[in-house]
Amino acid sequence: MISKNQLKLLRALGQKKQRKAHGLFLVEGEKNVLELLETSLVVKQVFATGEFLSEYQTKLAAYECVEASLDDLTKASSLVSNNAAVAVVEMPKNHTPKAQGLMIALDGVSDPGNLGTIIRLADWYGIKHIVASRDCADPYNPKTIRATMGSFARVTVSLLDLPEYLDQANIPVYGAFLEGESVHKTKFSPQGILLMGSESHGVRKEAEQFVTDKITIPAFGGAESLNVAMATGIILDNLRRQHSDV
Amino acid sequence: MISKNQLKLLRALGQKKQRKAHGLFLVEGEKNVLELLETSLVVKQVFATGEFLSEYQTKLAAYECVEASLDDLTKASSLVSNNAAVAVVEMPKNHTPKAQGLMIALDGVSDPGNLGTIIRLADWYGIKHIVASRDCADPYNPKTIRATMGSFARVTVSLLDLPEYLDQANIPVYGAFLEGESVHKTKFSPQGILLMGSESHGVRKEAEQFVTDKITIPAFGGAESLNVAMATGIILDNLRRQHSDV
Structure with a gap:
């Protein structure tokens, strides 16, 4: 059973300020918790249904586990639908990654769902590091x-002073704009930073000055724009296509 | 002001059964309502704030308009955030499109948000028709x-018997599977149907039998899958790239 104090902590970790104060964050949902166990992140506690705990007994042996009903877990978490597992995890130290290989930079992308989708995309396309302006959504x-x-x-995902980071980067910065060179024709370098702005403001001037190549996704119909995560996926596919045999 | 009866209708149109019974659906949000006015769809009523009504007075001259407060409009609509305009629109007759040009077919894509995103993508890539199995999300x-x-x-978007439709189509059916030929290497025909399954079940056997080419998006990292709308966008970009100069 989830104790009152534990419930209080779980609820608190829904807020950015509290996550920072505790140095902890939540990982919710079966799939996410299972993936978590494969990583080097420090897991403080796993709250889960008896079913989940017995199914993954071996994997969970090294962790402090608390059994709870599906109902209590769903109430305690921010997920709307059934939630069989929630983990409390230590925030890793945030190192600024060196500007090398293929990276993503985000300017003012404030929607947490979009950021999460872009992280999933980065993983699909084998990109390890995202740098983001401090007003982007919280990765935790x-x-x-x-x-x-x-x-x-x-x-x-590292939140940082984005213009300063781009200024010091010695690799091409591909900025997505509504007007730019078609991604079907751009000759991409194998190393580079793909810079995406928010849907409402685009890439802001402070970051734009460091763009070496303006790129765009050609449109064939009437839609005025694409969602920022969608645009990121389409551009990454074009980037990877040029430097691979698959 | 929105009358009680009008409010009752607006609320009712949130439900599929009621939309069908009335032959009406809702278009919510400023941008969507403005786009609506450019179409040949039959608009029964526009509910909007005084500000919206005066700003678009000329465009709205031919329509029956009801002024309401932002608060009342938000309460009456299904949008969570501020909603300055809602229109009640007649459902157009559903014609089954001929299988020609570039089309999208959806098998069991039940999430309304995903369907909406795919409609936006279709519009970006100049695709006019989507056919979908009857258990897909309601386009209205x-x-x-x-x-x-x-x-x-x-x-x-036409909901129909998808296997029957694909059986009668005389153009290639490109089915998206986790294993298939890379979309970077597939030689696409300028005419064809892109068939996408749901994230949980993929393309089902009944539809799969009509697939002429199995295709896949190459992965470079650890993610197991992409969201169905994301995958649709990336594949459409590859399809269009091969048959255009942009």
Whole structure:
């Protein structure tokens, strides 16, 4: 059973301020918790149904587990639907990644669902690091973690001074704009930073000045725009296509 | 002001059964309502704030308009956030489109948000018709309409017997599977049907038998899958790239 104090902590970790104060975050949902167990992240506690605990007994042997009903777990978590498992996890130290290989930079992408989807995409396309302006969504927001579908464990997200980071990067910065060179024709370098802005503001001036190549996804119909996560996926596919045999 | 009877109708149209009974559906949100006015759809009524009504006075001259407060409109609609305009619209007659050009077929895609995003994508890539199995999300669900960001007006969605439709189609059927030929290497025909299954079940056997080419999006990292709308976008980009100069 979840104690009152535990419930209080689970609820508190729904808030950014509390996550920062405790140095902890939540991983919710069966798939995410199972992926979590494969990582080097420090898991403080796993709250789960008896069914989940017995099914994954071997994997969970090294962890502090608390059995709870599906009902109590769903109430305690931020997930709307049934939630068989929730883990409390230590936030890893945030290192600024070196600008090398293929990376993603996000400018003002404030929706946690979009950030989570972009983390999942980064993982699909084998990108390890995302750098993001400080006003982007919190990578430890439960909604972000949920949308990653387990990929949160394989991709780092660093909130930082984005213009400063781009200024110091010695690799091409491909900025997505409504007007730019078609991604079907751009000759991409094998190393580079894909810079995406928010749907409402696009890439802001402070970051735009460091863009080496403006790129765009050609449109063939009447829609005015694509969602930022969708655009990221389509561009990444074009980037990877040029430098692989598959 | 919205009368009691009008409010009752607006609420009722949130339900599929009621939409069918009335032959009406809702278009919510400023952008969607503005797009609606550019179409040949029959608009019964527009409920909007005084601000919206005066800003778009000329465009709205031919319509029956009801002024209401932002608060009342938000309460009456299914949108969570502020909603300055809602329109009640007649459902157009559903014609089964001829299998020609580039089309999308959906098998069991039941999430309204995903369907809406796919409609927006279809519009971006200049695809006019989507055919979908009868257990797909309702194209007139307010959540679907909202996710289209106005594209609902330029793309038709026909719910039908999908295996029967595919059986009679005389153009290639490109089915998305986790194992198939890479979309980077597939030689696409300029005409064809892109068949997408749901995230949980994939393309079902009944539809799979009509697939002429199994295709897949190459993965480079650890993620196991992509969301169905995301996968649709990436494949459409590959399809269009091969048959255009942009």
